Amino acid sequence: MKRSIPNQILLYVVLVVTAVIVLFPLYQAIITSLASEADVSNYPPKILPSAFRLQNFLDAMTTAPIPRYLLNSIIQASIVTTSHLILASLAAYAFAFIEFRFKQFFFLLFLSTMMIPWEATIIPNYMTIVNDLRLKDNFIGLTLPYLATAFGTFMLRQFFLSIPRDLYDAAVIDGCGRIRFLITIAVPLARPALGTLAVFSFLQTYNQYLWPLLVTNDQNMRTVQIGLALLQDQERFLWNVVMAGVVMILLPTFILFIVGNRQLIRGLTAGAVKG
C-alpha cells in the first residue's frame, strides 16, 4: 500500500512524537538515576544528563539489598507465570474442546472470581497462609494464592475457540489423543496468547507490594517492590537513589518483554489449516 510522501511524513511525525511522550518518563528516570542530589532539585529540570554518578546505584544497594530482592522477585514471578501458563492452558482446553455437564456454570464461576476485588481476598488469604498453613517467609507462601488465573483461562479459551473445528476433527480422526492435541497443536498455535499471558502474569506478580510485605519478614525473602519502598523516606526523599533502584528493578521486565515479544511474533506467523 503506497502512501503519498506528505502522508508518510505526517505518519512518522506522529509516531516520533508519541514515542517521545511514552519514552520520556523512562529517559527522565535514567538521567535522574545518574544525577547528584543537588542536580535533582534544579528548576527547571534539565533535559540532558548533568552527571554520571554510578555511586547512586551503590547507595541504593546499601540501603536495600536490591540484588537479593531481584532474585526473589524473579523466582516468585517465574513460579507464578509457569503455573498460570500450565493451569490456564489446561482449563481453557477443557472449556474449549470438551463437553461436560455444567460446563457453562463452571465457566461463569471462573469468571465471577475476577469480579472479587483483591483487597477483599488479602486478609482471608493471609489468615489461611500464615495462620493455618504456617507458610510465611518462603516461596510457597508468596505464590500459593496466585497460582491460578481466571483471566488467563478466559483469554486462552477465547483463543482456543478460534482454532478451526476442522483441525480438531482431523486430528481426532487421525487418532490424536486429547493431551497430544493440546501439547502438539493447540499450544504452539496459541503462542501469541501464551506470550501475552506470560508477560501479563510476570508483571502483575513482579509488581506485588502488599502481599509480599505481609507474608515475609526475613530480609532474604523480600521482593523488589518492598525494596523500592525501603529506599523512600518521607522526610529525606533522595530522588536520584530511588531512581537508581527503579532502573535496576526495570531490567528484568525489559528482558522478559523482549523474550515474550518473540513468542508473540512467532505465533502470529505459525501454521494454520491447509487446503
Place this chain on the structure above:
Amino acid sequence: MKRKMLFVMVVLSLIVSACATPAPVVEPTASGPSKFAFWHAMGGTNGEAVVEMMKRFNASQTACIGEAVFQGSYDDSLNKLKAGLQSKDIPAAVQMFDLATQVLIDLQVIAPMQDFVDADKFSLADYETNVLGYYTVNGKLYGMPFNTSNPMLYYNKDMFKAAGLDPAKPPRTYAEVLDAAKKLTKKDGDKVTQYGYSMAIYGWFFEQLLASSGAYYLDNANGRDARATKATFNNPEGVAILKWWKEGYDAGVFGNFGRPTADTQKAFDAQQTAMMIESTAGLRSRLSAAAGKFELGTGFLPRPDEATFTKSGTIIGGASVYILKDRPQAEQDCAWQFVKFTVSPDIQAYWHTASGYYPVTKKAYDIATDKEWVAKYPQFLTAVDQLHAAPNNRYTQGALTGVMPAARARIENAIEEVVLGKSTPQQALDAAATDVTKLIADYNKSVGK
C-alpha cells in the same frame, strides 16, 4: 522430550527448595541470648540509622539480640500488625505513628510502657513532658517516643534579603506570613516563578495549625478527658486557617504543590517558593539541598496572632515504640532494654544529628556530638525551642481517636475543595466534621463503646 523433563525437574526442584527454606522463629532460649523483633517504618537514610541503632544495641549487651525489620509506611505497618494479631505473628516491639495510639489501645495489645518504667524504677525526669504527654492516656504512658518532630517554618534567607525583609526575623502570624509572601512572590509576565509561601495539602498541617491556635480537633478535650464522640474542627479557629489558606492562594502568593509533602519540599529546595512549613524531621535534607545555593532559615509555626504563642503550641508528631503483650516475657524484657537504649542520651544525640527529629531526653543536648552539631546548624534547635515554649495542655497533647488517619484524609479533601474554590471554608469544614463524626461513632461502636 528430554528438555521437557529437564524443565519439569527444574520447576520441581525450585518448589522443593522453597519448601526447605526455614521460617525464622523468634523464641526465647533457656540458654543464650533472647531474640526479638522490632518492626519499624523508617526508609531511606533514617532506616539505615535504625539498623545502626539496633547493631549498637546488640553489641552493647549479650542477653538480647534484636532484629529491625522494615514494614513499609506507617499505614502498611499498622495493617500488617493488625493482620498478624490473631496468630501472634507480631514483634515484641513496634514503631507506630502517633495517629495509631487509640487504635492500639483499643486492640488491647500493648503492654503499657508505664509498667516497665515502674518495674525498672526508670526515671523520666529528664524527658520532655510535652512529648511524653502525647502518649500518656489516663495517666499511663503507653508508648515511648522514638522519633519526634514538630512542624516549623522554613524560609530562604537569601530571598528575604532580596525582597528587603529582615532575614533574621521570620514572620510569626498569619497576617505577617501573607504580607511577606506578597513581597516575596516574583512573576514573569503572567506566570509565577517564585511563590512567597507554600504548604502541602497535608492533614497533619491542619491539625498542627489548629492546635497551635488553641482549639480542639475533637470533643471531650481532644478525646483526652473522655472518649471522643465528635469532630469539632469546624470551629472558628479551623475556619480561620482555611480562610488564610484561600486568601493567600487567591492572591497568587501561596503556591499549591499538591498533597505529597515531597513535592513541596522539592519546590522549596529548587527555590520555587520562599517559605514553607514542614516537619523538623526533614531538616537534614533541607540543609543538604540548600548547601551552596541559599541560606536556610527556620522559625516557629505561624499562629493567628501573637497572643496564641503563650496559649498553646504545636503537637508532637512522629512515632513511638510500643511493646506488645502477646509475646513471651523474655522478649518483652528485651524490648524494654532496647527502648531504654534508644532513649539514652548518646543514642538520642546520634538520632538527632542523623535525622532532624529532636531528642526526647534533655540530656542529649549535653553530648559533645550534639553540641557541635547545633553550634554549626542552629536550625536544629528551632523545633526544640518551639517545644519548650509550648504549654503542655489538651491542645498540644493532640487529638485521640481510632479514626485519625481517615479524619486526616477527609480534612485533605476539605482543604482541596476550599483551595479550588468549590466550597467556602465553613462549608467544607462542616461537611468534613459531619463525615468524621460518623466515622468516630462507627469506630466507637465497633470497639463496644
